[in-house]
Amino acid sequence: xxxxxxxxxxWSAPQASREILMIPGPTELPxxxxxxMNQPPMIQYDQNFDLNVLEPINLALKKVFQTERGxxxxxxxxxxxxxxxxxxxxxxxxxxxxxxxxxxxGMLMQEVMAxxxxxxxxFSVEWGQPIDLVKLTKEIERVKPKMxxxxxxxxxxxxxxPAAEIGKIVKGHGALFLLDTVSSLAGIDVRTDEWGADxxxxxxxxxxxxxxxxxxxxxxxxxxxxxxxxxxxxSSWVYDLLRWRDAWIPASRGGRVPDxxxxxxxxxMPTHLTHALGVAVRLVLEEGLEQRFRRHAVAARAFRAGIxxxxxxxxxxxxxxxxxxxxxxxxxxxxxxAVVKLMRQTFGILIGTGLDQTRATTLRIGHMGITAxxxxxxxxxxxxxxxxxxxxxxxxxxxxxxxxxxxxxxxxA
Ligand SMILES: Cc1ncc(COP(=O)(O)O)c(C=O)c1O
Numbered sequence: 001x002x003x004x005x006x007x008x009x010x011w012s013a014p015q016a017s018r019e020i021l022m023i024p025g026p027t028e029l030p031x032x033x034x035x036x037m038n039q040p041p042m043i044q045y046d047q048n049f050d051l052n053v054l055e056p057i058n059l060a061l062k063k064v065f066q067t068e069r070g071x072x073x074x075x076x077x078x079x080x081x082x083x084x085x086x087x088x089x090x091x092x093x094x095x096x097x098x099x100x101x102x103x104x105x106g107m108l109m110q111e112v113m114a115x116x117x118x119x120x121x122x123f124s125v126e127w128g129q130p131i132d133l134v135k136l137t138k139e140i141e142r143v144k145p146k147m148x149x150x151x152x153x154x155x156x157x158x159x160x161x162p163a164a165e166i167g168k169i170v171k172g173h174g175a176l177f178l179l180d181t182v183s184s185l186a187g188i189d190v191r192t193d194e195w196g197a198d199x200x201x202x203x204x205x206x207x208x209x210x211x212x213x214x215x216x217x218x219x220x221x222x223x224x225x226x227x228x229x230x231x232x233x234x235s236s237w238v239y240d241l242l243r244w245r246d247a248w249i250p251a252s253r254g255g256r257v258p259d260x261x262x263x264x265x266x267x268x269m270p271t272h273l274t275h276a277l278g279v280a281v282r283l284v285l286e287e288g289l290e291q292r293f294r295r296h297a298v299a300a301r302a303f304r305a306g307i308x309x310x311x312x313x314x315x316x317x318x319x320x321x322x323x324x325x326x327x328x329x330x331x332x333x334x335x336x337x338a339v340v341k342l343m344r345q346t347f348g349i350l351i352g353t354g355l356d357q358t359r360a361t362t363l364r365i366g367h368m369g370i371t372a373x374x375x376x377x378x379x380x381x382x383x384x385x386x387x388x389x390x391x392x393x394x395x396x397x398x399x400x401x402x403x404x405x406x407x408x409x410x411x412x413a
Contacts, residue, residue, distance in 0.1 A: 013348030022380050023352040024155045024183060024325040024366035025206035029276075033210060036279040042271040049271060050263050057278040061216060064185065064208075064284055065200055067192035070220035071253065073244045074277065076270050077215035079182035079203030084112050085239035086178055086199045086217055089227055093117030096145040098175075100136070100166070103127050104156035104355045105180060109149050121145065127357060128157045128316035128327070133165060140173045146226075147176035147198075153184035156355040158327030158364060159320040160188060167195040176226055182206060185216075186284050187296045187324040187368050198223040204273070207296070207324055209369025210280035213273040217241065224254065238267045296323045299372035302407035303365065306381040309403035310388070310395045315354070315362045324372070326365045327354060331393050336363050339387055346390075347383035374408045 013019070021028050042049050054074065061072040075081060087109075091097060097118040099110040102125040113120050121143045125131050140148065148170045152163045163179055170177040179197040181190045187207030192200045200218035204210035219241055227234075227242040234240035243266045249255025250263070257263045284292060300323040304314065307328055315327040330336050336353035340363070344350050354362035363384075367377060381400040388395070 011346050013345060017348055019344065020349045020376065020379075022365050022367075022371060022376065023350050024364050025203075025368060026212045027206060027209060027366055027368045028371050028376070029211060030209055030280070030283055030370050032283065033276050033279045036275045037211070037272045039272070039275065044269045044271050045264060047262055049269070049274075050265075053271070053274055053278065054265070054269065057274065057281055060278075060281045060285060062218075064281060064289070065192045065218040066190065066194065066289075067200070067218050067220060069193055070200075070218045071245070071249055071255075073217050073219060073241060073248070074269075074274070075215045075217075075239065075244070075265075076213060076267060076273070077203075077239075078205070078212060079180075079201070079215065080108070080112075081215035081239065082182070082201035082203060082217050083109055083180060085215065085236070085241060086201050087112050087116050087118070088236050088239060089234050089241035090147065090176065090178075090199070090223065091116045091118045092230055092232065094119055095147070096121065096143055098123050098140060098143055098145045098148045100131065100148065100150045100161075101125065102129075102131065102151060102157065102159065102161060103154035105151045105154055105182070106149075109151065109180065113149070128159060130317055130320050131161055131166070133162075133169065136166070137169050137173075140169065140175065144173075145175050147178055149178040149180070151180040151182075152190065153181065153188060153322050153324060155183040155325050155364070156327075157316055157358065158314070158322045158325040159316045160184065160322045161320065163197070164191070164195045167197060171196040176222060183322075183324055183366075183368070186289075186292065187372065188322075189289070189293050192218045192220065198226075204277050204280070206366070207368045208277070208280050208284065210277040211273055213270060214277050219245070221254070240266070293323075296367065296372045298407065299367045299374075299377055300324070300326065302374070302404040303367055303377050303381065305407045306377070306400035306404035309399040310381075310385055315358065324366065324368045326367065327358070328363045328365065329361060330363060331388065334388065334391050334393060336360065338391060339363060339384070342390060343383050343387045346387065347379070349380055349383045351380070351384070374405075377404055377408075
């Protein structure tokens with residue numbers, strides 16, 4: 001019997017469908033990347049894998065890292081593995097390190113460094129605020145560190161910091177520059193050589209749009225030299241980057257393996273993930289770095305226009321807004337966790353809350369890899385608006401989507 005009731009339908013995400021990942025990583029995978037994992041196992045110590053799979057990926061990644069003089073090392077793990085492996089390969093107990101902390105991931109680096117025994121000086125910046133470069137310069141002059149670390153794109157606050165300028169200051173004072181590009185590489189212009197990033201650390205699951213599971217580090221000659229000068233070997237057998245150089249990189253590129261001789265990786269590589277990463281990197285280069293950065297910039301601008309039209313505010317200072325992660329203040333009286341839960345239940349779109357000190361006041365949305373596009377941004381804004389209205393927020397219906405559409409329509413990519 002058809003019901004005569006006019007109660008509104010309660011929408012919920014269809015049980016059988018999968019959720020859309022608009023969190024700041026892991027992010028959605030292009031279909032060819034998913035398909036690349038659908039194949040039989042391969043022997044990871046076979047020369048066929050070394051020469052025909054892993055090596056071409058590392059060489060292709062050099063282009064994404066924008067390094068000619070450096071090498072790219074790909075290891076099983078995640079962004080944290082890249083951070084820890086870089087730290088333990090370079091730092092000896094007592095080495096002075098300045099860690100620039102602008103959010104949760106700067107704090108992470110500080111914890112990693114402290115565990116390795118570094119003499120850490122934390123250079124703290126208020127979350128969401130720019131770095132005072134004059135103050136930083138003075139601190140570098142005072143501490144005279146062996147190295148300085150920076151999170152290029154602070155995922156906890158949706159901010160991007162001026163790595164080129166900071167690299168110049170760090171190198172000008174003779175220190176090593178360690179750059180965390182976990183949520184920026186392949187989405188925002190990252191120039192390893194030009195910026196003097198001696199170690200450039202990232203993971204596979206964000207703007208590269210590959211599955212989670214790979215730690216990727218760009219290592220340049222000053223970093224190799226600093227590792228060679230160590231008094232004692234790094235304590236890790238698997239993640240000491242110098243062991244990777246000696247076992248993996250051919251002599252003609254500064255390594256220790258005679259050209260043409262069999263090579264090995266200090267750890268058994270996950271071959272399926274390696275294949276997937278290879279396809280992801282191929283897609284990045286086929287799109288072209290310049291186009292990819294512009295696409296991320298336009299998608300971020302469209303998202304922010306939507307936020308603005310919904311009369312919401314961004315958390316960070318307007319001068320350092322990220323093109324890959326947006327951190328948005330929730331309206332007074334609305335809990336970020338309630339927004340995330342309802343949006344997931346109703347629309348199957350997953351976004352994140354802030355972290356630590358901003359967990360109860362902000363939302364974080366990733367627009368990385370393939371999600372930096374109208375296909376993902378427009379439904380996310382629409383779902384966010386409907387969710388907020390359901391929770392009692394008042395704004396003009398459709399305003400966010402409409403403002404974002406206008407940006408996408410006007411963009412010449
Ligand atoms: C800037 C930054 N650094 C480090 C990490 C840690 O990376 P992972 O979660 O891949 O271990 C993350 C993760 O979100 C990050 O955003």
